[in-house]
Amino acid sequence: MSAMFAVAAASLAALLPITNPVGAVATYAALTATMPADQVRRQAWRTGLWVFAILAVFAALGSLILTVFGISLAALQIGGGIVVAHSGFGLLTPRENLTAAERDDAQSRDDISMTPMALPLIAGPGAIGVVIALTARNPGVLPRIGIILAIAVIAAVISVILRWGTPLVDRMGPSAIGALVRVMGFLILVIGVELVVHGVQAVTA
Secondary structure: OHHHHHHHHHHHHHHHHHHOHHHHHHHHHHHOOOOOHHHHHHHHHHHHHHHHHHHHHHHHHHHHHHHHHOOOHHHHHHHHHHHHHHHHHHHHOOOOOOOHHHHHHHHOOOOOHHHHHHHHHHOOHHHHHHHHHHHHHOOOHHHHHHHHHHHHHHHHHHHHHHHHHHHHHHHHHHHHHHHHHHHHHHHHHHHHHHHHHHHHHHHHO
């Protein structure tokens, strides 16, 4: 049981930066600016549910996915690390999280919880790669439960931050939000580099 909670804590530490709730709330505030207050609240909870569903599926099937496609853990760590590092580097430099076409499509939707909020902004390729790597490195039922528990906590945190954090965006201003996003970007970049290092060590061992 203690091993399960240890894996849950490690998974939480790995997933919190890569899902980047701070960056998500800024985008969420922009996409829901014209929505009624009750709809904004519903979208926040739905986003959290979608994030949990997407990441939990990959946590449950991560090892199977690697087996079916014949992907080694080392290859996943190197490839996933590059994707995660690229995402982190992107947050360190000013840029739009969504393309103009994606933003226009999102603003025309009544429901933005699945796309673009949950996928690809929060539970995107980087987060999915981290989840699969965690399941491959921690085989067994209890560790898998620990990873899913961490995903549930992440999803709850995201729902709460989107639900009550949106008004803080206007109070903090773009400079403060930008600074926090860059800090998260640096952490994500470091996580990506760490994944690549582990992958290279596994190949050369």
